[in-house]
Amino acid sequence: xxxxxxxxxxxxxxxxxxxxxxxxxxxxxxxxxxxxxxxxxxxxxxxxxxxxxxxxxxxxxx
Numbered sequence: 001x002x003x004x005x006x007x008x009x010x011x012x013x014x015x016x017x018x019x020x021x022x023x024x025x026x027x028x029x030x031x032x033x034x035x036x037x038x039x040x041x042x043x044x045x046x047x048x049x050x051x052x053x054x055x056x057x058x059x060x061x062x
Contacts, residue, residue: 002033013045020045 005024013020021042029035 002030003035004028004030005039007041010043017042018045019043 004027006027007024008022010020010022019042021040024039024041026035026037026039
């Protein structure tokens with residue numbers, strides 16, 4: 001990766017999509033790489049929500 005970004009902290013979880021997002025600002029581009037000035041990345045929310053779902057399933061079986 002020839003594009004280095006400075007990222008802000010992760011945003012709150014979007015319940016409808018199950019993901020959270022953060023934005024990065026271009027800090028350094030190496031080898032004249034074509035880099036976007038800002039990028040937005042998303043990732044699934046923390047596994048805490050999954051753990052809660054599993055716990056509910058476990059109670060249902062009992």
